[in-house]
């Protein structure tokens with residue numbers, strides 16, 4: 001039994017086998033193996049699978065392009081059985097105690113060079129073939145598939161870290177938990193785990209080695225421990241803990257249908273964050289009063305090209321209709337920084353978090369923005385949609401956004417297309433600049449929503465993606481709380497509401513502080529809705545606002 005320690009970013013217990021996320025990096029790592037016989041067997045199994053695949057390709061080719069053209073696949077099958085080739089690989093594994101992938105790849109390269117140097121034309125042509133068959137076997141050995149997760153049962157997914165473009169492609173039903181070498185508290189892998197209501201551990205470091213592939217393990221998302229090959233006694237303890245955790249979650253169900261109101265009578269709009277229309281089930285199950293942040297960029301991340309107005313309209317309409325009159329706040333495209341999409345062809349940047357992202361793209365490539373706005377406005381005829389704009393730093397941006405929205409509305413009017421003319425427009429307060437000028441901004445919009453993930457990053461100059469900075473990550477930093485308070489005061493002075501949709505909204509150590517500031521809305525991962533409702537219902541800040549906020553001010 002081995003225990004690896006990281007940082008738990010979402011509680012709960014998961015028990016299952018570890019499977020590493022597979023990336024076809026093209027680079028084959030050389031690894032030491034202890035059991036060389038088992039490694040030779042892995043090679044034999046992969047070879048048999050390659051021969052089977054080639055048989056299928058042969059049959060398909062015979063029927064489609066005729067036998068003579070299909071012969072190549074048979075030749076490849078024979079080559080895989082070639083004694084010299086097989087012996088070279090098995091010897092390499094045994095004598096050097098190395099992994100099969102490396103042995104196959106190195107032997108493929110050696111044989112290819114040998115063939116290429118021969119005089120005979122026929123033999124020279126075999127140089128490419130031996131590389132081809134080796135690549136096929138390596139691919140099978142490393143289990144590379146389209147979505148990077150190769151499994152037929154739910155697993156604990158291990159990775160160095162996962163990019164948003166990778167997580168969108170995951171078959172979520174097959175993931176019991178995320179455990180990563182790097183990562184940070186507010187990385188999108190952590191946010192995804194919270195949305196999926198599964199435990200997750202980040203920052204385990206290189207101790208999370210691929211040699212643990214296939215091992216039975218326990219994830220304790222609370223303590224951040226990953227226990228590999230647990231002994232019977234430990235397993236029994238965690239099976240019990242898991243049951244207790246589930247029982248707690250069952251008890252929370254009793255809060256469904258109850259109001260989110262503090263002991264001293266402050267009503268809070270308790271909303272949920274989603275990245276995807278498929279998260280709506282969790283929103284409804286957890287009885288959120290609305291959606292406070294729909295990260296619309298995931299619609300773009302899932303696509304291989306710009307989603308059309310019609311495609312977007314259908315999704316927004318579906319979400320609005322399903323929420324049946326409850327508010328749905330859809331944030332416009334927040335691409336760039338950690339969320340990269342190939343077809344946007346964004347230039348490489350030295351400092352992407354401070355670069356061309358979010359509203360900056362929308363205000364530069366206006367057609368992308370107008371398409372999304374048309375889809376959003378059209379969908380607003382079918383439910384209670386509000387639109388929110390990310391990464392605002394200047395009043396001029398808000399004025400420009402409003403001009404564009406007006407002009408899109410005029411277009412819709414001309415075509416007689418219905419939309420909600422009173423639609424609420426809000427902005428994210430996620431840069432210190434926006435918080436500092438929130439008095440001006442509040443006069444131009446209907447609401448604020450504080451993005452504490454980015455606000456923390458930009459206020460403290462700590463890259464939210466950088467695992468090495470976890471020790472410098474101060475979520476309760478006075479500077480951040482002061483900026484939130486400043487934005488809240490300015491919102492209220494100007495008669496608009498303010499919410500928090502960053503991860504800090506669910507931090508129950510701050511619930512009292514947020515209530516004392518008069519925060520009107522909290523939008524959190526669906527799984528955090530009921531625990532937070534319980535917390536708010538147990539909290540009173542009556543006559544204690546000043547005392548609670550004295551540390552902030």
Ligand code: PEP
Pocket residue numbers: 293295334430450451452453454455501502503
């Ligand atoms: C935030 O920055 O707090 C936020 C909610 O937006 P995202 O995490 O998508 O950047």
Ligand code: MG
Pocket residue numbers: 390430451453454
């Ligand atoms: Mg943000």
